[in-house]
Amino acid sequence: MxxxxxxxxxxxxxxxxxxxxxxxxxxxxxxxxxxxxxxxxxxxxxxxxxxxxxxxxxxxxxxxxxxxxxxxxxxxDVTAGFPSAAExxxxxxISLDDYLISRPEASFLLRVTGDSMVGEGIRPGDLVIVERGQTPANGDIVVAEVDGEWTMKFFRKEGDKVFLEAANPNYPIIEAKEELRIGGIVTAVIRKYHRNQRPRSRFRSK
CATH class of the missing domain: 1.10.10.10 (Winged helix-like DNA-binding domain superfamily/Winged helix DNA-binding domain)
Structure with a gap:
């Protein structure tokens, strides 16, 4: 045929x-x-x-x-539940660049260290794609500078107050005491199994 x-x-x-x-x-x-x-x-x-x-x-x-x-x-497709027949x-x-990055000119990569976002499936060693220039909404994962230190957390705004929350109960909710600057919104997470090479730049999620 x-x-x-x-x-x-x-x-x-x-x-x-x-x-x-x-x-x-x-x-x-x-x-x-x-x-x-x-x-x-x-x-x-x-x-x-x-x-x-x-x-x-x-x-x-x-x-x-x-x-x-x-x-x-x-x-x-492949099922992640019970096995099923597949052909x-x-x-x-699929181009992974096109699939993962909608605005290449405003996007960059960071490699994660720390375990504050493991509950969201973001583990130490993962790469995250971050997009600049967008206003975060509640529930977005952001890269933010809080009182001079950078972190990656869930964004939550209540009135005039902004809180950054981890996806790990071992970490407290963060509220900026002096200054908060949003560096970008996390749009994708990349994990490579059996990786041989790792990017040199590191980023802590804690």
Whole structure:
């Protein structure tokens, strides 16, 4: 049975070719990759990938891959409850940059030390993505400078008072005595298992 051609499938064929050969396939090579006989079909898929931001042309018309195409294949869902039957199916290609960061120009990474946010699943050694320039709402996790020291906590505002709360009962609620400055809102947490390299910068959550 012929495999149904979809955008994620076509993108994965080009991506796999690039990883192996370190170059973009020619139109002639795409005939075999896509399983088609007509270059007009190849042209259709190339133009579709260009429109979707997976391929880009330079001023001479040469194709190159974008970070969106070089993302990771999404093969479906997996249950975290009781086991269920599952079939592997290529659903999409996901760029982790696009998925995790909505405003790259306003975002930065910090590595966490301390265990004050373990109740929220943020552990020592995790990376957090922080976004500047947004006004925090109650319940947001913020990176804040309190009386000259930086910390990461839940944000809570009651009237004119702002409180910073840990996700660990061993830590007290913090209320700024003199100065409070919000450095950004935590938008994502990254944890790498069996990691070989670690960023040098550290950040304490306590």
């Amino acid at each position: 012929e495999e149904r051609r979809t955008t994620p499938l076509i993108a994965s064929r080009i991506r796999d070719f690039f990883i192996t050969r370190r170059r973009v396939p020619t139109y002639e090579e795409m005939l075999g990759l896509f399983g088609v006989r007509s270059k007009s079909v190849v042209h259709f898929w190339v133009e579709k990938l260009v429109r979707e931001g997976m391929l880009i042309r330079d001023e001479k018309g040469r194709l190159s891959l974008t970070p969106r195409l070089m993302g990771i294949p999404l093969l479906g 592997e199916e290529l659903c999409d290609i």
